[in-house]
Amino acid sequence: MFRTLQNRLVSAKPVFLAAQRGYAVKSVPLTAETYSTKVSRNPNFKKLDEQDLQHFSSILQDPHGLITGEDDLLFYNEDWMRKYRGQSQLVLKPKSTEQVSSILKYCNDQKLAVVPQGGNTGLVGGSNPVFDEIIISLAGLNKIRSFNEVSGILKCDAGLILENADNYLAEHGYIFPLDLGAKGSCHVGGNVATNAGGLRLLKYGSLHGSVLGLEAVLPDGTIYNSMESLRKDNTGYDLKQLFIGSEGSLGIITGVSILCPSRPQVFNVALLGVSSYEAVQKVFVGARKELSEILSAFEFMDGKSQLLTGRHLKIDHPIESAEYPFYILIETSGSNKEHDDEKLETFLANTMEEGLVDDGIIAQDETQLKNLWAWRESIPEASTIGGGVYKYDVSLPLKDLYGLVEAVNEKLVEADMVGFDDESKPVVEAIGYGHVGDGNLHLNVAVREYSKTIEQVLEPFVYEWIQSKKGSISAEHGLGFQKKNYIGYTKNDVEIKLMKDLKKHYDPNGIMNPYKYI
Ligand code: FAD
Numbered sequence: 001m002f003r004t005l006q007n008r009l010v011s012a013k014p015v016f017l018a019a020q021r022g023y024a025v026k027s028v029p030l031t032a033e034t035y036s037t038k039v040s041r042n043p044n045f046k047k048l049d050e051q052d053l054q055h056f057s058s059i060l061q062d063p064h065g066l067i068t069g070e071d072d073l074l075f076y077n078e079d080w081m082r083k084y085r086g087q088s089q090l091v092l093k094p095k096s097t098e099q100v101s102s103i104l105k106y107c108n109d110q111k112l113a114v115v116p117q118g119g120n121t122g123l124v125g126g127s128n129p130v131f132d133e134i135i136i137s138l139a140g141l142n143k144i145r146s147f148n149e150v151s152g153i154l155k156c157d158a159g160l161i162l163e164n165a166d167n168y169l170a171e172h173g174y175i176f177p178l179d180l181g182a183k184g185s186c187h188v189g190g191n192v193a194t195n196a197g198g199l200r201l202l203k204y205g206s207l208h209g210s211v212l213g214l215e216a217v218l219p220d221g222t223i224y225n226s227m228e229s230l231r232k233d234n235t236g237y238d239l240k241q242l243f244i245g246s247e248g249s250l251g252i253i254t255g256v257s258i259l260c261p262s263r264p265q266v267f268n269v270a271l272l273g274v275s276s277y278e279a280v281q282k283v284f285v286g287a288r289k290e291l292s293e294i295l296s297a298f299e300f301m302d303g304k305s306q307l308l309t310g311r312h313l314k315i316d317h318p319i320e321s322a323e324y325p326f327y328i329l330i331e332t333s334g335s336n337k338e339h340d341d342e343k344l345e346t347f348l349a350n351t352m353e354e355g356l357v358d359d360g361i362i363a364q365d366e367t368q369l370k371n372l373w374a375w376r377e378s379i380p381e382a383s384t385i386g387g388g389v390y391k392y393d394v395s396l397p398l399k400d401l402y403g404l405v406e407a408v409n410e411k412l413v414e415a416d417m418v419g420f421d422d423e424s425k426p427v428v429e430a431i432g433y434g435h436v437g438d439g440n441l442h443l444n445v446a447v448r449e450y451s452k453t454i455e456q457v458l459e460p461f462v463y464e465w466i467q468s469k470k471g472s473i474s475a476e477h478g479l480g481f482q483k484k485n486y487i488g489y490t491k492n493d494v495e496i497k498l499m500k501d502l503k504k505h506y507d508p509n510g511i512m513n514p515y516k517y518i
């Protein structure tokens, strides 16, 4: 019988995001102890003393601008995955670019090491200290500076929360050209510092293209400002690019000027069940061709990631009919509802007829649309269900993308480590999902607790595998602490030398986010 997606449509069910995290909350190990063989405190760095505290107080002129209490420091010292923990005794919360400049100048003169911190949602241990580095939080610099309704250029402080920026733009008919699951906490400055990719890079491109200008403070206190940059400006080196993706290694971003597209009026989201990775690729090729300019996201998730997510959210999968080895989330966005609806429905019906898609649902309203996205965005949190997660965020040629998950699963099975329901096994599950549209895989190894034994099975195996396929060991999350020793798997010696030269030039004392990046 002729099958179409339409006669298989079911309503997407509400997805509730679990508010609380930490199923098996274990204390977070000290980074300096876990990785004691890989890192030791730089003896050239000064240790914080009373005089320094007084000096910072005089700069900030606000008792809430300095955090020193042990319990209050915990949030800033620990990372989102509860994998890394630093030992900072001080968080500073400046409220102006000038205050950031005075703080950095003093730290540079005194050789006090610092860690810039945005929303602390980073996934490579970049936003937390390793030893006693001072944390400079940008949370107090959170204002919209201006928005031009004609050009679509938003100028804001670096500490503005991404979701707040997007909500503001929505009121003006515009959209922030980046969206990601951590939008409620991450900062625009943090996004720029990590060159975050996210869910709609396929449509809006990377921040290297949409950021027009930046304001940033160099370690010696110099304020670099290119906030007035125009869309076209070929006068000399494009210096802002140095800071995009620099992960706090060169300076602190305090302001961002970004070009925002007009907000699409119509969004459609469909979730599809497919039987093979081969089919995922074919559906992607077809979607690019047939949905063309309205295709705004193409995400894939393997079946195992869905089991974890279902268990985490404590609800059934939105596609209840059967379990599939792979799922695809497609989003279209445009300006003509009739056109977009018809395009997507025809495309999906064709993929079913061709046997590429086995089942699927299309969100029927705004709530269902949000629920389907929430399902996808819950995977990172679901991966922490057992107690911890080893994350590998990689770029690979499309044909090899899922091969990494299969190779790692084989390796873990060989080592007799995996047991979804067997608590005696250290690994819960190795799952794969990600932004297929950008050639970006997220391999997550959900574990019951972080352990050297598991890490040694995974590393450098994963990095060697990626290198053998000419991929990148960091597609969008960055290098941070996790990958600083592995950069050579993706960059060559000349590239690494040039990076080190830059770092030495702008940060000769090495105070900016030490022990990380390169
Ligand atoms: P932080 O985590 O605070 O910092 C990250 C790095 O940037 C650190 O090295 C820090 O020192 C530096 N930094 C922060 N602010 C500044 C500044 N103002 N100046 C200089 N350096 C600074 N990432 C993606 O790319 N795509 C995704 O789809 C995605 N989804 C996520 C979903 C979840 C649930 C979570 C928890 C994370 C996700 N991430 C994703 C990772 C993370 O959210 C992004 O990397 C984000 O851009 C980090 O922003 P932040 O403000 O939290 O920065």
Ligand code: MLT
Pocket: 123, 181, 198, 377, 379, 380, 391, 393, 434, 435, 442
């Ligand atoms: C995502 O795509 O969900 C993010 O990059 C976060 C993650 O990989 O955990």
Ligand code: ZN
Pocket: 198, 434, 435, 442, 476
């Ligand atoms: Zn991602």
